[in-house]
Amino acid sequence: MNLSERDKLYNWHPYTQHKTAADFPAIVKGEGALLWDENGKEYVDAIASWWVNPYGHSNKVIADAIYEQLTTLEHVLFGGFTHDKAVLLAEKLMTILPKNQKKLFYSDNGSTAVEVALKCALQYNYNKGIKKTKIIAFEDAFHGDTFGAMASSGISFFTKAFKGSLLEVIRIPVPTKGNEEKSLQALQNLVVTNEYAAFIFEPLVQGAAGMVMYSYEVLDKMISICNQNNVFTIADEVMTGFGKTGKTFATDYLVNKPDMMCLSKALTGGTIPMAITTFTQEVFDGFYDDDTNKALFHGHTFTANPTGCAAALASINLLQTYAMQYNIAQINKLHLAFEAKIKSHPKVKTTRVLGVIFALEIKTESQESYYGTMRNKLYNFFVENGVILRPVGNIVYILPPYVITNTQLEKVYTTVEKALEIV
Template structure:
């Protein structure tokens, strides 16, 4: 019995209807931008395995850092204790985060990073004797699958089974070109009509919505509106963080700073689950009190896991090298060249590029279902041709490891171009 058949016996996969889905592909090895399945078929990982492997699979530099840490201290509880890897990681992150971010809270993954931020936003006002119960989010947002994160997400088929069970969330339009003023006015209206504690957003790029992009100037304006009305702002950089937009963080394109930031995915280079939520000193101070009930009673068993911290430190070191920064420029230039070539294709509706992110929207007669026939046909075509891409409805996006070769990029582009002929 091969790995795929053995998997079928007991394993339940994410975002999968097992009755209709094809069997999963069993991967046995990875190196750089490549993966190999149990039959030795080679694949280019064109989405960095859900955006977590910017430095490539089996990265020796990160692996060595993990091994060294494992032989010193693999884990210790973080309640009442601390350790050097967490302290150093905090110091290194503060150096590159927006300058108002001063406090760091560890958790396990992107969803929990968001969960922490939303709880803090609500309790911040509670601690000050003010009850605010509403969170503002963008339409078609995606912030994760735990309950508060899911409540803030706007992709309905992910959440419809849980309607009526969520915290209060109101939505505003994404300020894409032509909808900026509508978004500003909607934000003002929601603030005026609700007890709003915070506004959470994916800065500049909505990942799960199909790499929907908007401008830094419009987000600056939305943040200003929140600041004028004492509404906390939460930048969910789980996807965009650590170089994907061409800068360390998407917020680096802005003039305004958020009150909180959520980080995960590429934080540890795709090796060990870890997440971080960062805060201003003013937020921390609202919890700093002789009254124990004002503390943030939230934690995870593996909070600030030393091995994960070592992986994150190695990843940050790689990100800041001149070679990796040059890779960001190279991948972006390659995407722009492909965009220039493909944007006039008769089957292409729009294209967009930011940093290492490329997205292409295919023309359709109506609304393409998120997991509909077009998406499935495209996905199967990509897999058959040795490229891992996961279209979002009629949107094909590329977000490769930064270390991907030019030859591998050209193969991805060619397979995407070939796929246009089958739809």
């Protein structure tokens, strides 16, 4: 049996109905924006392996940093101890985070970064004897698969099996163009009730909803409304962080900064699972007390893993190089050119671009389900043609590694054009 056949014997894959799923290509090598399977077939990784790998596969700079760390100190518990890489990474992040962020809490993936933020928002109020137990989130949001993150997510088929077991979350419309006032008013109506601990959002781009975009101006207003009503704001930058939107963080577009930020995915350049939740001094001070019971009793075995910290330091250094910033700008330029070309296609309904993110919506006669027939047909077409793209219903998006070449990106564009002819 080959690897793909052996895989089916024991492995349970995410977001997969195994009864109907075909064999998965078995990837054995990666370099730059390319992957190769066990049969030698080459793929362009046009979504940076779920948005985690902006500096390319098998990046030598990150690999060398990991090797050096593994041969010095692979791990030490962070409960009651610290280490140089956790300190260095915190210091490094403080130079690029919004200036109001003062404290970091390490965890191991995007969902847990969100979980930490939600727990802090709720416990902050509990510590002060204030009853605020509800959360505000956008419709069609996606914040992860742990229970707090699920509760905050609005894509129903991901969460409907757990209805009744989740935090109370009230959803408001996404402030897309034309819906700004409706969204602002909905937020205003909720925050004045004094029942809500936090408003959580994916800043500027809702990833799993199909790269739905909205303006930074309206988000600035929403954060201001929350500030005026003592509701914490949580920016889930798990997808948007580290250059995806053209700036280091999506919140860099804003005048008003969030109280908390959730970071993961590209944090370590796609190498080692790690996440960080960042906080203002005010949030931290809500736990700083002579009463031990007011501490944040949350932790993970691999919290602030030294090897992950070393990978993150190397990744941030790469992001800040002139070459990587040039690449980000170049991808944006090529995306805009492709958008100008493709938006008038008779099968294209809408297009949108922000930073290295491109998305187009295909015209359909009826609403296409998330994992529906069109999506599966498109996905299979892309894989067969050596391009890794994961459409969301009838929305095709491109979010490539920053190291993708012009030729490789042109192949992606050409393959998307060809795909429009089969739907």
